[in-house]
Amino acid sequence: MMEDAVPRPSFVQQNRKLLLGSLSVVAFFIAWQAAFLVVPFNSLFITKPSLMFEALWRLTLSGQLFFDLGASAAPFFWGLGAAVVVGVPLGILMGWRSRVGQALDPLLTALYASPLVALAPLIVIFLGVGPTGKAFIVFVLTVFDFVFNAYAGVRSVDNLLLNVVRSFGGKEKDLYLKVIIPSVIPYIVAGARIGVGRALVGVLIGEFFAASEGVGYGIVKFGNFFALDSMFSYILVITLIAVILTQGIRWAERAAFPWRAGQ
Amino acid sequence: MTAYIHGQNVNLTFRPPNRAPVRALQGFDIAVEEGEFLSIVGPSGCGKSTFLSILLGLLKPDSGDIDLHGKPIAGPGTDRAMVFQEFGLLPWRSVAQNIELGLQLKGVAAAPRRQIAQRFIEMVGLRGFESHYPHELSGGMKQRVGLARALATDPDVLLMDEPFAALDAQTRDLMQAELLRIWQEARKTVLFVTHQIDEAIYLSDRVLVMTKRPGRAKKIFTIDLPRPRDYEMRVTPEFNDLKLEIWNALKDEIMG
Numbered sequence: 001m002m003e004d005a006v007p008r009p010s011f012v013q014q015n016r017k018l019l020l021g022s023l024s025v026v027a028f029f030i031a032w033q034a035a036f037l038v039v040p041f042n043s044l045f046i047t048k049p050s051l052m053f054e055a056l057w058r059l060t061l062s063g064q065l066f067f068d069l070g071a072s073a074a075p076f077f078w079g080l081g082a083a084v085v086v087g088v089p090l091g092i093l094m095g096w097r098s099r100v101g102q103a104l105d106p107l108l109t110a111l112y113a114s115p116l117v118a119l120a121p122l123i124v125i126f127l128g129v130g131p132t133g134k135a136f137i138v139f140v141l142t143v144f145d146f147v148f149n150a151y152a153g154v155r156s157v158d159n160l161l162l163n164v165v166r167s168f169g170g171k172e173k174d175l176y177l178k179v180i181i182p183s184v185i186p187y188i189v190a191g192a193r194i195g196v197g198r199a200l201v202g203v204l205i206g207e208f209f210a211a212s213e214g215v216g217y218g219i220v221k222f223g224n225f226f227a228l229d230s231m232f233s234y235i236l237v238i239t240l241i242a243v244i245l246t247q248g249i250r251w252a253e254r255a256a257f258p259w260r261a262g263q
Numbered sequence: 264m265t266a267y268i269h270g271q272n273v274n275l276t277f278r279p280p281n282r283a284p285v286r287a288l289q290g291f292d293i294a295v296e297e298g299e300f301l302s303i304v305g306p307s308g309c310g311k312s313t314f315l316s317i318l319l320g321l322l323k324p325d326s327g328d329i330d331l332h333g334k335p336i337a338g339p340g341t342d343r344a345m346v347f348q349e350f351g352l353l354p355w356r357s358v359a360q361n362i363e364l365g366l367q368l369k370g371v372a373a374a375p376r377r378q379i380a381q382r383f384i385e386m387v388g389l390r391g392f393e394s395h396y397p398h399e400l401s402g403g404m405k406q407r408v409g410l411a412r413a414l415a416t417d418p419d420v421l422l423m424d425e426p427f428a429a430l431d432a433q434t435r436d437l438m439q440a441e442l443l444r445i446w447q448e449a450r451k452t453v454l455f456v457t458h459q460i461d462e463a464i465y466l467s468d469r470v471l472v473m474t475k476r477p478g479r480a481k482k483i484f485t486i487d488l489p490r491p492r493d494y495e496m497r498v499t500p501e502f503n504d505l506k507l508e509i510w511n512a513l514k515d516e517i518m519g
Binding site for chain 1: 368
C-alpha cells in the first residue's frame with residue numbers, strides 16, 4: 001500500500017519542458033495574428049500566420065516547395081560532406097603534430113573569424129550559379145567548425161588514459177581505438193551541430209546572390225513579387241529544418257555518448 | 264639469493280624541452296620480497312611515482328638495474344598492473360568494460376573476460392553497478408574499479424600510486440581495510456606509494472622512506488604489527504612509536 005501513497009507524475013509534469021516550449025511558440029503566432037486586429041494590415045509589407053500557412057499549403061500541394069528543397073539539399077550535403085572530409089583530418093593532424101598546429105592555428109583562426117560570407121559573390125563569379133558554387137560556400141562556412149573541433153578533441157585526449165592503455169601492453173593501434181578516437185568523436189559531432197546551422201545559411205546566401213532554383217532563390221523571388229505570405233512560409237520551413245537538424249544531432253549525441261551527460 | 268624485485272643504483276633525469284633538467288632518482292636501491300606489502304613514503308617530488316612508472320615499464324632509467332623475478336624490466340607486461348591516483352578510467356566505458364580493458368588488451372576472449380570481470384566486480388563490492396559509467400560513481404567507487412581492473416589481469420605485482428589520495432578521509436579508511444582484505448585473499452606483491460605515514464604503517468610489512476629529490480632510499484622500517492590488522496591498532500602505543508620514528512626520518516627531508 002505504501003507504493004500507492006506516491007502519486008505517479010501526471011502527463012503535464014512529465015512533459016513540462018516540451019509543453020512550456022510549445023506554448024511560447026503557439027503564443028507567438030497568436031500574438032502575431034492578433035496584432036493586426038489593432039495595427040492596419042498591408043500585404044505588401046507584412047504577412048500574418050493565417051496567410052503564411054495558407055501559402056505553405058499551396059506551395060506544398062503544387063510541388064514547388066519540394067522542388068526548391070531538393071535544389072537546396074544537394075549543395076547543402078555536398079558542402080557539408082566536403083567540410084567533414086577535409087576538416088576532420090586537418091584538425092586531427094594539427095592536434096597530433098603540434099608544429100603543424102602551431103603553424104596553421106593563427107591563419108585558420110583569422111579566416112574563421114573573418115566574415116567569409118563576404119566572399120560569396122566572388123565564389124559565384126568563379127564557380128557559377130549552379131550547385132557547385134553553393135556547395136563551395138557551404139564548405140567555406142563550415143570547414144572551420146570541423147577543423148577546430150577535431151583540433152580541440154585531439155588536444156583534449158587525456159595523457160593518463162594513454163598511459164593506462166600502454167601499461168596493459170596496448171600498442172599504437174590500441175591507443176587510437178581505445179582512447180584517441182572515442183575522445184575525438186564527440187567533438188566532431190559537436191562541430192556538426194554548429195556546422196549544420198552555418199551550412200543552411202551558406203545555401204541561402206549562395207541562392208540569394210545568384211541562382212535559378214532553391215529555397216533561398218524562392219525567398220528572394222517571392223520578396224521581389226511582394227508575395228510575402230509565400231516568402232515567410234519558406235523562412236518558416238528553413239527555420240523548422242534548422243531546429244530539426246540541430247535537435248536531431250543533440251538527441252543523437254545523448255543517445256550515442258551517454259558518458260558525456262556528466263561533463 | 265636475490266630479491267623478487269631488485270633495483271640497484273637506479274638513476275633517472277628528466278630533460279623537459281626549454282627547461283632545466285630535473286634529477287628524479289639518483290642511486291636508488293630497493294629490494295622487495297615476493298608477496299610483500301611495501302610502502303614508499305617521501306617528500307613531494309622525490310621520485311616515488313617515477314620509480315613506479317619505471318617498474319611499470321612506462322619509463323626507462325638512464326642507468327642502473329631493475330630486475331623482476333630475476334629478469335630485467337623491458338617495457339610494460341602483464342606480470343604488473345598499476346592503480347592510478349586519478350583512477351584513469353575510460354569515461355566512455357562502463358564499469359564492467361573498464362575492468363575488462365586489461366584482459367581485452369591481453370587478448371582474452373569476450374566470454375571468459377566477462378566472467379573474470381564479474382568475479383572482481385564482486386570482490387570490490389560493485390555488484391549492481393556493472394553498466395554504470397565512471398561519471399555516475401563516487402571517488403571511492405571509481406578507485407574500486409581501478410583496483411578491480413588491475414587485479415583482473417592477475418598480475419604478480421600490484422603498483423599503487425597514491426591510490427587513495429583523492430578520496431575523503433572516511434572513504435580512505437574504508438578502502439584501506441578493503442585493500443588489506445583483498446591482499447590477504449590474492450597475495451600479490453604490492454608497492455604502495457603514499458604521503459601518509461599512518462596509511463603506510465597500517466598496510467605494510469615494511470616502509471621505505473625516501474630522501475628529497477634526487478630521490479634515493481633513506482631508511483627502511485619493518486612493521487612488526489600482527490595481521491590481520493584492524494582499525495583499533497592505529498591507536499596502540501606500538502603504532503604511535505613507529506609513526507614517530509618514521510616521521511623523524513622523513514622530517515629532515517621535508518623541512519630541509
